[in-house]
Amino acid sequence: MDFRALVVIMMSAVLVNNYVLRQFLGICPFLGVSKDLKNATGMSIAVIFVMLLATAVTWPIQVYLLDENGMGFLQTIVFILVIAALVQLVETILKKYMPPLYTALGVYLPLITTNCAVLAVTIANINSEYTFIESLVNALGSGLGFFLAMVIFSGLRGQIESSEPPESFAGLPITLITAAILSLSFFGFNGVIENLFG
Numbered sequence: 001m002d003f004r005a006l007v008v009i010m011m012s013a014v015l016v017n018n019y020v021l022r023q024f025l026g027i028c029p030f031l032g033v034s035k036d037l038k039n040a041t042g043m044s045i046a047v048i049f050v051m052l053l054a055t056a057v058t059w060p061i062q063v064y065l066l067d068e069n070g071m072g073f074l075q076t077i078v079f080i081l082v083i084a085a086l087v088q089l090v091e092t093i094l095k096k097y098m099p100p101l102y103t104a105l106g107v108y109l110p111l112i113t114t115n116c117a118v119l120a121v122t123i124a125n126i127n128s129e130y131t132f133i134e135s136l137v138n139a140l141g142s143g144l145g146f147f148l149a150m151v152i153f154s155g156l157r158g159q160i161e162s163s164e165p166p167e168s169f170a171g172l173p174i175t176l177i178t179a180a181i182l183s184l185s186f187f188g189f190n191g192v193i194e195n196l197f198g
Contacts, residue, residue, distance in 0.1 A: 003006075006137045008193055009130070015189040019117040020149040022186055026117030030149060032177065033105065035161075041153040042101040043109075046090050048143030050112055051121050053086050054079070054123025055139035058122040059132055079122050087113040117146060153182060 019025045027049070033043045058079050058148050066072050091109055094102040102109065112118060121142045125135035151158045 009134055009137050012193045013138050014145040014148060017085040018145040018149060018186055018194050019120060019142055020146055021183040022133055025120050026115050026168060027113055029115060034150055034154045034157055039104045040150040044147035044150045047112060047146050050090055051118055051143040052087050052136060054083050054118055054122050055125055055135050057082050059125060059135045062126050065104045079119055083118055084113045085195040
């Protein structure tokens with residue numbers, strides 16, 4: 001296996017194809033949980049865990065069960081069921097071992113079930129014809145990209161809270177403008193990853 005290819009997949013998932021800032025998937029937790037750095041970090045770790053676990057489970061299901069039996073059309077339904085079961089597992093673990101984080105995440109934790117970024121990663125791995133290892137690397141990179149977006153945006157929102165924008169921009173408008181500017185900054189990574197190794 002080519003280590004360089006894995007690095008390119010990882011860096012592309014984090015910077016170039018960031019699911020939140022480039023593909024605008026997973027926006028609900030991005031806007032809802034990013035007010036507090038601790039909650040944003042906790043949510044990001046949960047998303048990384050679910051993305052990795054979902055990829056580890058859905059890739060073999062797709063390759064060895066659905067494709068082998070000509071049932072590829074069931075992909076979306078099966079993947080959603082798998083992701084929902086994994087989120088329930090994460091929710092149970094957080095409730096038992098990290099009650100403060102579980103309480104802080106509140107309604108956003110079950111939203112991982114419907115977080116289209118998690119589903120998009122699992123489907124993109126299949127559509128890109130990645131191997132199992134490449135799929136895991138892509139899932140990890142996508143999760144780290146989600147984490148990066150959440151942490152940066154959480155810091156920006158902290159700055160916004162301490163400033164006094166014009167009344168017409170206060171609240172959600174300034175938050176969306178900030179998210180748009182942050183998103184634009186990630187477009188600067190176009191072409192960088194492809195030329196990473198000359």
